[in-house]
Amino acid sequence: MSKALIVYGTRYGATASTSEDIAETLSKEGLDVKVVNLKKDKVKDINEYELVIVGSGIQIHKWTKEPEKFLKKFQKELAKQKVALFVCCGSTEPLDDKTDKAKSIKNARTKYLEEKAAKYNLQPVALGLFGGVYNFNNVPWLFGKFMQSIKPQLEAAGVPQTEPGLYDTRDLNAIRNWAKEVAQTVQS
Template sequence: MNDRPRGLIVYGTTFGATKGTSEEIARVLREQDFDIKVVNAQEEKIKDISDYELVIVGSSLANCRWNGHAEDFLKKFRKELEQKQFALFVSSVAAISEREGNTDEVAKIRKLALEDKISKYGLKPVMTALFGGILNYNKMGLVTRKGMEVAFMSRLQNNGFKETEPGVYDLRDWDKIRSWTRELARKARE
């Protein structure tokens, strides 16, 4: 018999940041004695969430839109999520605005990425988070890449974000992710 709380992390990713964030959340929750399953919503379709006390849904935010596979999960299970300890997070470029101290821009992204989604599906998460994502210029088409370079390149450099490899910027704050996860574990046990 397993007395550890069971948790499910379902994510949709564009450049891999949401996958890595989901895996780190799972690692921290396992340290907190949770039994955790991590699922890429594109690769595995969940049929039932009744075995889980905690459900976390993470999505990349690309062109101001949620990953379709992660959103499909929210649509499908919105009623069941009412009975769960439930959390949402988004991987995005909001980390740039946070580092700049641009609270208005962060608030806009939070509203678009989290609050509007919560309202649309009538969700009641115990916690939400905006985490940094990955900008991978190597995986973008030419037009998108040029537009993103104009929009973000100087902001990345001015705010101390460094390339982790040529053309790739990892905007994640691992301490923030771990701290959020420990707080979520505490709330999930209440």
């Protein structure tokens, strides 16, 4: 059985549950999957994995630091392995009327994924740009004003609350289809 590793960093939980969803699909496709939250656990060696998926949430245009450190640490190994990158972010669903959605998606793909792959000399088998969550139950004081300012926009855009205070812009089918395609790159 081919082994796959998913590592991620999250601030508000979207990348954690997205990682679990990806893992479920990979398992269904016959892969032996390990998921690691890099904020909690470390990875010492990646040689046993045929596929490595690295995911991050985005805040003020930045990845979380742990998966970025992971890319740096394992840059040489990853260059020889099958690797996929994904991010959970707000750019897939711009909340103001002025931002062009297609442009926002294109810019996010370039900035958060393609530039990251290039920075670490990676040639990923796939790049996943997914939506994110706005979690009003876990707001750092620094971002309180920003979060209050976007609440009416989330409501107006019809973003569903998957639990009280948690607005989720992710498309789970798109995530599962992406994971299926990634799994197939290992089997082929």
